Amino acid sequence: MSTENLLQLQGVHTHIGAYHILHGVDLAVPKGQLTMLLGRNGAGKTTTLRTIMGLWQASQGSIHFNGRDITRMHTPQIAHLNIAYVPENMGIxxxxxxxxxxxxxxxxxxxxxxxxxxxxxxxxxxxxxxxxxxxxxxxxxxxxxxxxxxxxxxxxxxRDLLIVDEPSKGLAPAIINNMIEAFDQLKKSGVTILLVEQNINFAKRLGDTVAVMDNGRVVHAGSMAALAADEALQQSLLGLSL
Structure with a gap:
């Protein structure tokens, strides 16, 4: 599997009105893998996704997709690059x-x-x-x-990249299992996936790589399996055990 990064954020800051939400986010999404973006509520995960999609503009830093700088692009242009985004409210x-x-x-x-x-x-x-x-x-x-x-x-x-915000939120366990199987099939079909998730079992079963956010920054990045196996690290990063 190629470890080349399909999506890369470097030093991304985002301001929303008077609020400084992202404080220099560095995030790499390897091609062909499923990357989990974890973190407590209010850590900046959704803001990161919205900034990638151009719904909010980065005030500093750069976002590259497939080697191309998309930092200043508008949302329709970004979508035309074969990136799909499913927001938390689903947008149905x-x-x-x-x-x-x-x-x-x-x-x-x-x-x-x-x-x-x-x-x-x-x-x-x-x-x-x-x-x-x-x-x-x-x-x-x-x-x-x-x-x-x-x-x-x-x-x-x-799609080359699928970005989904909290796909398991509020779902029954049987539906979550169905969703996990579907994302697994998507990954096997070659789609690169970035998922924001609160359900740690979901993350553990699907993630190849993981980035953990806190206070608008990525504070840990590495393999999902390594995080799943390290209870002390989970406790310090997320305040919970997998």
Whole structure:
């Protein structure tokens, strides 16, 4: 597996109004791997994702994707580089059907029949609920089903990088297991993934590499397996054990 970094943040600072949220974030996301971004609430994880996507502008530092400087790019330009982002609130269009939600993201398809059918079948295998509720309004689905729709929508076209904010939040254990299997399959298909997560079991089962944030900085980076095996380190970084 290549250890070349697909995404790299160096010394990234982000201000939101009068607030200085990120204080020099250094983060590397190796190509073909699943990187976990962990940390207590308020550590700056979501701000980091939003800064990568250009939703908030870095006030200092640089962000490189695939060797290209994207620090000053606008969100649509960043998305066009084959980066998909699933925010914590999922961003589902509640009044549209599941099919319409996915069609919106399938840039090459003008109607459902023109979607890549082979890819659609692959998504249905990852997330059976997407097929089951294909013609249902997305707003009527459960939290877990909405999360599946949000991820399915992000991967309806092939992506080089998938960024997901807390995919397991509020989900039942059975749905979390389904989500873990789906991300594992995605990783095996060659997608590089950056996940913010609070569920440590989720992180432990999926992560190749890990970065832990505290007070707007990355305070630890390394292999997920090494962190999972070191209870003293977990306790000092996260105040919990895996």
């Amino acid at each position: 269009f509640a009044d549209l059907t599941v099919k319409e939600n996915l069609l919106l993201a399938a840039r090459k398809a003008s109607n459902a029949a023109r979607m890549d059918q082979e890819r659609l079948q692959w998504i249905f295998k990852l997330f059976p609920a997407v097929e089951k509720f294909w013609n249902h309004p997305a707003g009527k689905l459960s939290g877990g089903q909405k999360q599946m729709v949000a991820v399915a929508r992000a991967i309806i076209e092939p």
